[in-house]
Amino acid sequence: MTPQEAVAFEPAPIPFNRPSIVGKEYEYIRQAIDQGHISGDGSFTKACERCLESIHSAARVLLTTSCTDALEMSALLLNVEPGSEVVVPAFTFVSTANAFVLRGARPVFCDVRPDTFNLDETALPELITAKTRVIVPVHYAGVGCEMTSIMNLAAKEGLDVVEDNAQGLLGHYHGRSLGTFGKLSTLSFHETKNVSCGEGGALVINDGSLVERAEILREKGTNRSRFFRGQVDKYTWVDIGSSFLPSDLLAAFLYAQLEARERIQSARCLRWKQYADGLRDWATRCGVRLPLVPTECDQPFHMFYLLLPTPEARDRLIAHLRSQRITSVFHYIPLNVSEMGMRHGGRAGQCPVAEDISRRLVRLPFYTSLTTTDLCRVIDAVLAFEL
Numbered sequence: 001m002t003p004q005e006a007v008a009f010e011p012a013p014i015p016f017n018r019p020s021i022v023g024k025e026y027e028y029i030r031q032a033i034d035q036g037h038i039s040g041d042g043s044f045t046k047a048c049e050r051c052l053e054s055i056h057s058a059a060r061v062l063l064t065t066s067c068t069d070a071l072e073m074s075a076l077l078l079n080v081e082p083g084s085e086v087v088v089p090a091f092t093f094v095s096t097a098n099a100f101v102l103r104g105a106r107p108v109f110c111d112v113r114p115d116t117f118n119l120d121e122t123a124l125p126e127l128i129t130a131k132t133r134v135i136v137p138v139h140y141a142g143v144g145c146e147m148t149s150i151m152n153l154a155a156k157e158g159l160d161v162v163e164d165n166a167q168g169l170l171g172h173y174h175g176r177s178l179g180t181f182g183k184l185s186t187l188s189f190h191e192t193k194n195v196s197c198g199e200g201g202a203l204v205i206n207d208g209s210l211v212e213r214a215e216i217l218r219e220k221g222t223n224r225s226r227f228f229r230g231q232v233d234k235y236t237w238v239d240i241g242s243s244f245l246p247s248d249l250l251a252a253f254l255y256a257q258l259e260a261r262e263r264i265q266s267a268r269c270l271r272w273k274q275y276a277d278g279l280r281d282w283a284t285r286c287g288v289r290l291p292l293v294p295t296e297c298d299q300p301f302h303m304f305y306l307l308l309p310t311p312e313a314r315d316r317l318i319a320h321l322r323s324q325r326i327t328s329v330f331h332y333i334p335l336n337v338s339e340m341g342m343r344h345g346g347r348a349g350q351c352p353v354a355e356d357i358s359r360r361l362v363r364l365p366f367y368t369s370l371t372t373t374d375l376c377r378v379i380d381a382v383l384a385f386e387l
Helices: 004-010 025-035 043-056 067-077 093-101 149-155 208-218 222-229 248-259 263-287 311-323 337-344 351-361 372-383
Strands: 062-063 087-090 106-112 134-135 160-164 184-188 201-205 305-307 359-365
Touching: 025 043, 025 359, 043 062, 043 248, 062 067, 062 087, 067 093, 067 160, 067 184, 087 093, 093 106, 093 149, 093 351, 134 149, 134 359, 149 337, 201 208, 208 222, 248 263, 263 305, 305 311, 311 351, 311 359, 351 372
Parallel strands: 087 106, 087 134, 134 160, 160 184
Antiparallel strands: 062 201, 184 201, 305 359
């Protein structure tokens, strides 16, 4: 066999993620262009917001350019000030903490539960001080945090709750939609999410008293939204703010995905269950843990991960899959041991569960258009791995 023939027989690479076209994305982008409005707050932006308001029964939803921006808006809306403290899980993306650090707050890192990898609600009480202002639970993999305990503690201590629901759109806790418990919650429409527009996010406002100021903050600190509703005869600078508004082209793409959300969820559910069924016996035999979803939670099938018995086994599995042209990845480095986290009081050993799982977790390829052929190839490659 010649080298050229050998290359021809190599299997196609399987990426960790691939954006999926699921409906009228191209048609709606063309409509946005034809309508002559591709900046923010066009017809597709409004359609997306109405759809998300319906899903969450929210007072208002505002599209943003990212979940990061929605978190930064939350910090502004809640008047987080220098010297205040915000409790965040150690096992999360940097934006969860960064949004509040930008306002001068100190992040207080909470360890996570060993089952769901969500913020450990039993560790919260000892972290609350007179300076605590906000608790930011993150619904890891779209599996709901123990919101009953978190909300009860927040009410007792007079704290605000902002749900980082970047991974949890269409997930539920005790039958209630994730993102509807806190005063505010945030969503991500990054290309790795179930419903995507490449880059995008949303601020879900559950407290109606915050709606008017949220519109001002998103419009660079102006009362422009009130002007377009005819409530004032001109608009002007009235508050702090920034440019958090996405293009209507992105909203057009997103609206097509939101329209197809049931089909997206059905496809992802099928793929998640295929992974679970195909790997369950191997995992039991090898001491590998598959994702755990408590009975009170309905997950949105955002990711599929494996928790290997040792860091060395995790690294070997990633290398083994790479040799099969399959991309798998680990996840977060705990914030408390990051360079920036340690500048804010984090230290090694502070969050032992987060530090342990971060060294042993691997995420398998998982996206809406993942074919059965490719998924079975991943399963076969994992089954061939020798622990």
